[in-house]
Amino acid sequence: MSPRAIVFDVDFTLIYPGPTFQGEGYARFCAAEQLDIDVARFDQAVAAASFILDEVEEQVYDPNLFIHYTATIIEHLGGRGAHVIRVAERIYEQWASNHHFEIYDDVAPVLAGLSASGFVLGVISNSHRSLEAFKTHFKLDALIGATISSAEHGFMKPHRSIFDAALQQAGVSAREAVMVGDSLKADIEGARAAGMRGILLRRSGEKPAALPPGISLITSLHELRAVL
Secondary structure, three states: OOOOEEEEEOEOOOEEEOHHHOHHHHHHHHHOOOOOOOHHHHHHHHHHHOHHHHOOOOOEOOHHHHHHHHHHHHHHOOOOOOHHHHHHHHHHHHOOOHHHEEEOOOHHHHHHHHHHOOOEEEEEEOOOOOHHHHHHHOOOOOOOOEEEEHHHHOEOOOOHHHHHHHHHHHOOOHHHEEEEEOOHHHHHHHHHHOOOEEEEEOOOOOOOOOOOOOOEEEOOHHHHHHHO
């Protein structure tokens, strides 16, 4: 069956964080609380903390999960003391602000083309960012219909209910929908468990060590049409 709807992850699929959430941004947040960190270790710190989000068993949305993740990054940068949590809370709060993010160059033209071809488009995000504000800020209001935020829904991807909610908003069955995202577990495996097809977007070009059969891999949204 040909797809009628395409649902996208948001962070690192449609938009990416600017300097506020890179090493220099962490340095500013930490300096405000007199925390001394080594920003040269930022990439390693993010990698070391990634298991916190990757291995979540309870898929209920909890701000403390993301605060703990951010605090762990700060600690791997050398930050110590009670102020680490305070800084992590401030960084978490700012993650909801769209002006700290940039949109990938391929997003607007590809989504415009898909919409013009009659596809219903939607987004699902595990963040606490307002998706209505996201659409407005990045001028995607006319293109994106269905929007499901885990903070409002209560569960995070890969929980089945968040995909079911997106399908209901889009007015399509699971067999008529495709999920596009950068996370194999949260986006692709979650969507497949709900009966949807999954397309993995890896902008870095890095292929997972074990890509399950039936999952298409793309490195740009410009490749999406060819695999639909």
